[in-house]
Amino acid sequence: MSLRYALLGLLADEAGSGYELTKKFEQSLDRYAWHAKHNQVYQELNRLAADGLAEVVEEGARGRKTYAITEAGREDLRQWLLNPPRTPVVRNEFVLRLFLLFALDPKEARGVLAEYAASVQRDLDALTALVESGDVDLKDGMLHDPLAFGHLAAGFGLHMLPASRDWAQWAIAQIDERTDAGEGPESGAGAGGQGDE
Amino acid sequence: MSLRYALLGLLADEAGSGYELTKKFEQSLDRYAWHAKHNQVYQELNRLAADGLAEVVEEGARGRKTYAITEAGREDLRQWLLNPPRTPVVRNEFVLRLFLLFALDPKEARGVLAEYAASVQRDLDALTALVESGDVDLKDGMLHDPLAFGHLAAGFGLHMLPASRDWAQWAIAQIDERTDAGEGPESGAGAGGQGDE
């Protein structure tokens, strides 16, 4: 049901076609919140319309249909937001990968973690630049809506990305402590991993 | 394919039955990394055995089968860990809910955020207590394995939970700025939201 509410949420922000909603998905929800492909979006929009939670308000060129949320849809979404389930579903391939690193030897694991930390840092830099450029409505949007879509997402990134970078660096430090200092040199992995940072 | 590798990862840590692996899932991966139900675990274990990536090493009472990872399985897992995809799948019903809060009015959204922050804080307290009690191998396990399973997961929680709590509090502050101080009183929502914290 989550996809359904993700779409209702996007439609609550503003009306749009399947194509536009798919792009919105990619830009905002996809990274941290929910992933969906275009054909799934189109199918769910049809169902939403069939159930009276959204309606086609405009038909444009080459079959383009613009959907808007209905009052019933708004109320349905509201109830979903106010009644969270006890055990929400979480699936994160990033995190899964990181949790399973113990299956690699320390040197390899260290490499994966370092690459991860660097990629998170790149994301953070890009987000920071975006926010400072004013293209995301961190300043602008909050003037008329403190809960604006991009605003919440950007704030989330600005809080979570440093934390996950720091975790990766902490994990690297754990490895280094063990392989360089802790129990003394025991394999060939001792040299080379140290002056890297 | 992620479930497959999640199971291979757990098996790389130690051999276990479907029942045990299901419980391990619930304890470690389920919260942040990947979610799966018992019947899915059993089915995937069968497939893993059929593909030669795991094997039944023991058959116990009431049909209990203990699986162990094979060399082929270990190598398959290793390749998966070393070759991350460009766009890993992320699905997080928590975060989705939080991103869509703009669809509620500020007062309601504030309530949801406050409840979320409190629940994250409870999780953090529980995790902190667990780590300090020494039941998770943050101290113990890292002596023989700095990448130990519970160790990485616990560290992740200790880094990410404060960040998501802080984000929720930041979002609450944004709402309060707007509804109490910012543009001055404009609707009936102005009073009552303030002395609540």
Place this chain on the structure above:
DNA sequence: AGAAGCATGTAATGAGTTACATGATTTG
């Protein structure tokens, strides 16, 4: 002996992915 929890599965349904298919519009 009965209840609680251990342990494994099957069947039907729903959600999500991959591959394929089609045609309109805009840009060069």
Place this chain on the structure above:
DNA sequence: CAAATCATGTAACTCATTACATGCTTCT
């Protein structure tokens, strides 16, 4: 007019959830 991109969809398949089913073992 050709290429790129807009825009929507179908079909087949795999992954995941819900509900059902079964029997063993341990504890009281």
